[in-house]
Amino acid sequence: MQPTKQPHNKIKKIEEACACITDGCSLMFGGFGGVGNPPTIIGHLIEKNVRELTLIGNDAGFPHIGIGKIVSQGRAKKLIASHIGSNPVAGQLMVDGELEVEFSPQGTLAERIRAGGVGLAGIVTDIGLDSIIEDGKQKVIINEKAFIIETALSADVSIVYAKKADPFGNLIYETSARNTNPLVAMAGKVTIAEVEEIVPLGELDPAEIVTPGVFVNMVVKSKGVDWKWAWE
Template sequence: MLQKKSLNKVGQIEDALAVIHDGSTVMFGGFGGIGNPPTLIKGIVEKGVKDLTLIGNDTAFPNIGIGQLIKHKQAKKIIASHIGSNPLAGQQMVDGELEVEFSPQGTLAERIRAGGVGIPAFLTDVGIGSMVEEGKEKVVLNDKEYLLETALRADVSIVYAKKADRFGNLIYETSARNTNPLVAMAGTFTIAEVEEIVEMGELDPTEIITPGIFVDLIIQSKGVDWQWVWE
């Protein structure tokens, strides 16, 4: 296993899968499947790990992105802003096979960011008077009521980037950036799947979004295996 903060963090899919076990909490970047790391997700499915707690924006689609883990019933819980694009997630929730914790999209993003920067909790008025407030502590500040939202962290964060150098500095591709920079900060161990790996010094420093200090392992993406996806 590569050592944390090594100057060369490039490894293989086997290195990534070695840190993901039954019962792991896995946070993932992506929005509707865009920005989900396909090679890592395929590897997790094929390893057969189960009872995962997933944290991310949504459940993508049954045959796209993180939805593959839902399809194969490898998750026991997901914390997300919505699951409507994946009917399998909805059915598993109704059947009691998948615990779903809903969090408003902006609140979810801030909970992940808070986890990454070391803020244990924050206040928001989003969700007051709705199902979102159920079971949450309320705080009155300046005569206004707020919900106390706790930060989110994960055993492992998996992200997808356009390009990385060997230290793990990451550049994202347009809208595929989405939640990936936040997720990269909030994992105890962060794995970046990237399309292109370059040598140190080849990236334009002004284009780097995620500094390599947050990344523990880099693997080369093999892209989406569409034959596998539709099996």
């Protein structure tokens, strides 16, 4: 009788999972205004004193919530986001020349991340034509109409937050905390998922799984979130 092959177990301790996040790497994060940011991973990176990061995500969070902590402590050299208005510290760092910020309209940003996740070189869009958004970018004519070519976005590491995971890394998200996390999970060379609950393999309803485990390299258990107040 052949031994039963055990399924790959992606559950890791936080130290092992985050060992791949080092100074100077590009880090893509899920979340919207802090909601959906992975706080345990972010807290560990602060303890680890990781710096010079290129951050890619929807926004700069709030000064003391989620990814905003990394931004506010000057640990990022560049931020690619749709806005930074909820984090005045990020704005001041940008004005002072201590943080390079590349703005991308929210829908365009989401599509650039999706493109990176599915292996496209970029997307075309008419959003931003005849504005500063088109500065320095290639344009193309399709059916006699002009479009901007926006390059795809990917990262050395993606960090996401989910409600549940199984040992293979299949993920289920909770309501609005899902936001950009599924797209971000696809676009990292390495993807680390922080989850509230880890369940046995086979317990998740296949119809409820949003991110298949094939996109997830490692899973860590969350110690709790710092953004629940945003739902209240």
